[in-house]
Amino acid sequence: MSHSSHGHPCRRPLCARASASPWRPARTPARTPVRGMSVGRCGAPLLAGHRTPGDVHRLAQQMAEVLVGRRAPEVLRNQVTVPVREELRRLRGTVGCAMAPRLARVFHQPLGASGVEASAVIDCDRRSRVFAFRLRREGGRWVCTRLETDRGH
Known part of the structure; x- marks a missing residue:
């Protein structure tokens, strides 16, 4: 049949x-x-809806700006832990992008009551790059506790 x-x-x-x-x-x-x-x-x-919260999206944009070298990691000192800030210092400017980075997509998934895991796709010139991060809620703001990129360590 x-x-x-x-x-x-x-x-x-x-x-x-x-x-x-x-x-x-x-x-x-x-x-x-x-x-x-x-x-x-x-x-x-x-999934808690399709739209990523604005402050999570904004933090992803700021981290993308650090990765392409258009923002200093120290500016994010209240929004990232010390290990993440050190990682951002190490990775600053490693994503080649002739123009300002534009986030094509930001995805998120809740991690318990006060955490979020997110990933972002950066459109740079003719290539896309990606990074993932974890956030936890601390006193009304999101703080990035972990960062991973598509770059080899």
Whole structure:
């Protein structure tokens, strides 16, 4: 029996429903958050909306400016831990970008009650670069506690 002439061979209920309309996108927590639930079926937290909070996005932009060499890491001293500031000093100017960096995308995922993990894509000239960071809430502001980039150490 072929898929094209006799329909989908699987008789499982989930497959039968999916094969009824094969052109519909798959339901994922990122596309279709369950209303009234903060945890998915498998126990993993769902994304808290699609829009990254403005202050997280702003901090990502400022860190991108440090990575391309257009901002000093010391300016972020109240928003990053000492190890992250030292890492930013080491990485300052390592991302080659002839123009000011523009964040193409910033993704985030909550980490418990007071933390966020985020990643950002920087569009620089004809190339894209990426970095990831963790934040925790301290007295009404986000503080970056960890930074990783796509550059080898």
